[in-house]
Amino acid sequence: MPESIERTNDFVVKFANVNGSGSASANRLFARSILRMGVPVSPRNIFPSNIQGLPTWYEVRVSEAGHLGARGGADLMVAMNPQTWNEDIASIEPGGYLFYDSTKAMPTSKFRSDVTVIGMPLTEICNAEYTEPRERQLFKNIIYVGALAALLDIELAAVEGLLGDQFKGKEKLIAANVHALHLGNAYAMKHLDCPIGLRIRRADAVGDRIFLEGNNAAALGAVYGGATVCAWYPITPSSSLAEAFQRHCGRYRLDPETKKSRHAIVQAEDELASIGMVIGAAWNGARAFTATSGPGISLMQEFIGLAYFAEIPAVVFDVQRGGPSTGMPTRTQQSDILSCAYASHGDTKHILLLPEDPRECFTMGADAFDLADRLQTPVFVMLDLDIGMNERLCAPLDWDDARRLDRGKVMTAADLDAGKDFGRYLDVDGDGIPYRTYPGTHPKRGAFFTRGTTKDSRARYSEEGPDYVENMQRLLKKFETAKELVPHPVVRDAKQPTRFGAIFYGSTSPAMHEAVAALEAQGLHLDTLRIRAFPFHDDILDFVAAHDHVFVVEQNRDAQLRTLLMTEGDIAPAKLIKVLNYDGTPITARFILREIEKRMADANVVPLRKAVP
Amino acid sequence: MTYLAKPTLHHPNLPTNKLGFTHRDYEGSVSTLCAGCGHDSISAAIIQACFELDLPPHRVAKLSGIGCSSKTPTYFLGASHGFNSVHGRMPSVLTGANLANRDLIYLGVSGDGDSASIGLGQFAHSLRRGVNMVYIVENNGVYGLTKGQFSATADKGSKSKRGILNSDEPIDMISMAMNLGASFVARSFSGDKKQLVPLIKAAIQHRGAAFIDCVSPCVAFNNHIGSTKSFDYVREHNDAVNFLDVISGREPITTDYEPGTIQSVRQHDGSTLRLHKLAADYDARDRIAAMNFLQERQAAGEVVTGLLYVDPEAGDLHAYLNTVETPLNELDAVLVPGKAALDKINAGLR
Structure with a gap:
C-alpha cells in the first residue's frame, strides 16, 4: 500500500451525491468554511440534465498557492451515491481517502487497498436523531460537514459563522443546523482517526477577494452597463444570468418613490423572439440584452445578421456548453467561437469579449453595452459553464463613479435643428461609424427606414452594386475601429x-x-x-x-x-x-x-x- | 409601379388638421407594388386615419416583417421611423421597441405569409402579452413576392392562378386573435375605406393589443374566379356587423340614429367608439358570443367584417410589468447604482 497522502492546504475533495438530495448547500458550506480560514478554494458543480435522482458531483480544490483551475482526480472522496460508487472509488488518487456512509455494510471487494477508508454510519445517526424523513436527509448533509471538519481540521467556528450569516434572523434554523454540525463533529472526534493526512491550516491567502458565479457577475455588469430591457428564453447554463438580473433589478432598478420598474424583463417564447426584442429595444434607444447558450445562438443567426447589417446595438451573453445540437447541456466548452464570430449568412464579423473569471464577466458585461452603442453592432460576451455556473474567487468588483454610459453617435433634436447633416449610413468621421437617431426624435428631420436589404448611405433602398460594396467596406472599416476599442490582450x-x-x-x-x-x-x-x-x-x-x-x-x-x-x-x-x-x-x-x-x-x-x- | 420620385408640390389650399399638417405630410414614397394592389388602399387608409387623428407623424413607429405587405411602411408616414425586420418576426421587434419607449404609437404591418405561416408563433405571443400596438395583417391568401404560392390563410378548396386546389385548412387569424387575448379585434376589406379608416383610428386609440385582419386582394396572383380573397368574392360575401364612428375627446355628437342601433364604447383615452349595428344582436364586448357568431357565419361562407371585439378596459404589457411612466430609453442618469452599492455587494460575497 502506498503511503497515505499527507498534504496541507493543497488537495481535492470530491463529493458524490444524488441530485435533489439537498447536498448542494451543505457542500457549498464546506467550501466556504475553508475560504473563511483564509485558504483559497475553487469548487465546481458537475451536474446532470435532471432535477432529481441522477448523480451529481461537487469538487472542491483547496490551494493555498491560489490555483483555481480544475486539477483532476480526488484526494478525498465523499461517496454518498451508491449509483456511482465504482467510478468514484476508481477516481481517488493512490494513497487517497474515502469517506462513506457505513450504515449498510459493503463487501470488501468494493474498496481499494491503496485508499484509506473512513466509514461513518450517517443514516443510522440521522435516524436515531430525527423522525421527519426530510430532516433526516437534509441534516445528514450537515452531519457529514461536521465530520469532515474534524477529519480535515476545519475550525467549527468558521462553519458556524457561515450558518449564522446564511440564516440571519432565523435563530431556530441556526440552532438546528449547528446542532447537526456538532453531532457529526463529535461522532468523528470520538470514533474516527482525526485528523487525516489532508489538513486545512489557517492562512492569509484569500485577501479581499470575493467569491461569486460568473452569471451573477455578468448580470451585475448588465445593471451597471445600464441595461433596461432583457428578453430571454430559459436554457442551461445561461438561465441563472437572466434570473440574477431580475433579482438585481428588484434591488437597484425600482423607482424609489413609486416602486415601479425601471426595467422590463420578458421571458420570450423562444430565442428568435428574445433577440428580436433586444434588437427592437436597442433600435429604439434602450440598452438591451439576452442571455443564451449554443442552441440559442444557432436560432438567432438571421436576426444577428440583421443587427450587423442594419447596425443596431445588441448584447448577447453566450454561456457556452458542449455542442453540437443538445450536445452536453450541463458540461462546459468553448465551442461557439466561430458560430458567434461569423454569426448569420452572408459576410459578417462580430465583436466577441472573452472573460476569464467572474470579475471580467462583470467588467466586460458592463463594457459590452458601451461597445455595442459606440460601434452600433451586436456584441457577444462569451462565458462558459465553468465560469458561469461555479463560484470563483476573484478580485472585488470595482466601479468609477465618474464613468457615464457611452451612447455613441446619436443625433438629437437639437443637433438636427442646428442643421447637422444626417445620413444614417454616412461615414462622417472616417471611422466607419455613422450617426443614428432614435425614433420620435424630430417632427421633420432625422427619420429613416431601417432594413436588412441594401441601402445607400442615406438609408434609401438600393439594389445597386456600388452602394452595397461601399456599405460592406464601411462595415469592415468599423470593425477595424473596434480593434482599439475592445479589451487588449x-x-x-x-x-x-x-x-x-x-x-x-x-x-x-x-x-x-x-x-x-x-x-x-x-x-x-x-x-x-x-x-x-x-x-x-x-x-x-x-x-x-x-x-x-x-x-x-x-x-x-x-x-x-x-x-x-x-x-x-x-x-x-x-x-x-x-x-x-x-x-x-x-x-x-x-x-x-x-x-x-x-x-x-x-x-x-x-x-x-x-x-x- | 414606378421609380419616379414623388413630386413634393401640392395645392396651396390643401386642408390641414389641428397640428397644421396636410394629408401630404402623412404620405411616404411612391409605392412599388402592382397597380391596383389592395395594400396601397390600406396605406391610404392609414394615412387618412393618422391625419384625422392629428397625430404628429414622427411619434409613430412603423414596423413590418418581409413580403409585399411589409414593404408598405415605406409608402406612408415618411416622417416616421420605420423598421423592415425579418420574415415573420415583426412582433418581437415591435415588442422590444415598445418596451424601450412606451410613448410612441406602434404600427405593425404584416401579411398572411408573414404572420400566419413563418410568424405564427410571434403573432400569437405578442397578442397574449398585450403589447400596446396596432397589428394589421394585409391578408391576400397568397405569397405575392415569390409569385403566387398559397399562404396559410387560403381557404380549403380555393384555386390558385395556376389551377391548383388548396387542400390545407385555413388559419383564421381573427378567431386566433380573440383566443389569444387581443383586446381589440377587427376585420375589414381594403376595398372598403369607409369602414377601414375608423377601424384604424379606433385601433390606434385603443390601449392594448389591437388586431386588424384586412382582406386585401392580390391583383397579380389571387384575384381570379375560384379565389376566396378576390375583390369580387369579398364584395359578394362581405357581412359587416357594424360600422364605426370614432369620436375623440369631448366632441359633441351631432348625428342622430335610430335608438337601439348604436353601441357606445368609451376607451381609456377618453375617445368614444360609436358602433352602428348592422347585425342587431351583435355585442362587440361579448367575446364568447362574438366567437360563436363568427364561426356560424364563417361556416356559411360569409366574411364577417367590422369591429368584432373590444375590451375598453384592457391593460397592456407595460401595465403588467409595472414599468415607470418615463420611457426606459430616457433613464440613463438613474440606471447605475454606483461604487458604494458595489462595495456592499462585494462585502456580501466574502
Missing part, C-alpha cells in the same frame, strides 16, 4: 527568452497559469498571451510573429479560435499548434502540461534541468 513573458508562445482565452486562464509555472519549474519557458476580444488587436499578431511555435489552448474539438487566428491574421497553420480539451470537463493544468511538454519535446527542446549533467 494580456501578455506575460517567460523568465527567459523563448521561441515558444501560448495563446489562450476565457476560463482556461487559471489552468494555464498553473501549467506555465510547472513548465517553468522544469526549465521549459513559454511566453503567453491571453486573448480578451475579437477583432484581434495587432499585439496578438505581433506575438505570433515573434515566436516560432505558438500553442493555442482551447476547449473545443476543432480549434475554433486557431481557425479565426489563421483566417483573420493570415497565419500559416503549421505555426499554430492545437492543444484541445473538449470532453466537457474544465481544462486542467495537468492536461496542458502533458500536452505542451510532449510537443516541446517533439520540437527537440531539451529542458534545461535535464540538459545540465
